[in-house]
Amino acid sequence: MTENPSNADHLPVAGPGPRRVGIVEDHESVVMGLEAMLADQPDLVIVASAPTVPELLAVGADLDLVILDLRLSDGSSPKTNVEQLRAAGLETLVFTGAENPYLVRLAAKAGVLGVLRKSEPTATVVAAITAAANGEQVVTTEWAAAIDGDPGLQDVGLSPRQRDVLALYASGEKAARVASLTGLAPHTVNDYLARIRAKYAEAGRPARTKTDLYKRAVEDGWLPPPLLHPGRQ
Known part of the structure; x- marks a missing residue:
């Protein structure tokens, strides 16, 4: 397995x-899969892994490339993650299921070297990582589509608190329950929902109903896409 922050002092010198x-x-399992794919690649070595960008940066390893998943359990934005990595002088290759086009667009427009599907054959993954580790752009269908994505699907600039309220409310909770879960007053939750609707309207993405808010939350990656019915594509 790879290094962790507690072993940072023992990382090899670049x-x-x-x-x-x-x-x-x-x-x-994904980390282990990548380790297996690169195990016999003499020009590549995985020296650190972490579940979040701050934790990886805390390791202090001198890296040529970071492979980044789009949807992390800490709820972080792909755009913020890529910007944090670039601020640390690190280039990024997105490795994702590509289940949410909007998240792919966010990462692509933040300046990643490429967007790669986890379902790609091992040879394709290895070739992409090799190219990206050498600073080369990895042009794939997902990356190109993200750059040329729907210009009407604009980022509405929700605050972290507004995203929390949107995710809870759009997932089916009543406003009173959202207030209880977030520690906000009921009138504050209603005020947030009004502001959220106004921001989407200003961006040309109206969200008048609760169903509309659910659609916007899925588009923007604050809620996971609905699962397809078994047997359907």
Whole structure:
């Protein structure tokens, strides 16, 4: 397995040799899969992995590339994650199920080197990581579609608190229950919902009903997409 923050002092010093890769992924099986794919690649070595961007940065490893999952359990925004990594001088390759086009767009427009599906064959994954670790753009269908995505699907700029309220309310909770779960007063929740609707309306993405709010929350990645019925594509 890879290093963790507690072992940061024992990380090897950067120098000539294999390209050094870090992973931000909260599913251990995915990390293990990537380790297996790169195990016989002499030009690549995974030196650190963590479930969040701050935790990876805390390791202090000198990296050539970070492989980033889009949807993490800490609820962080792909745009914020990519910007944090770039601020630390690290380039990013997104490795995702690509289940949410809006999240892909956020990451792509934040300046990643490419967007790669987890379902790609091993040879394709290895080639993409190798290229990205050498600073090359990895042009895939998902990446190109993200860059050229629907210009009408604009980021409405919700605050973290507004996103919490939206996710709870749009998932089916009543306003009173949202107030209880968030510690906000009921009138504050209603005020937040009014402001959320106004922001979506200003962006040309009206959300007049609760169903509309659910659709907007899924589009923007604050709620997971609905599962397809078994047997349907």
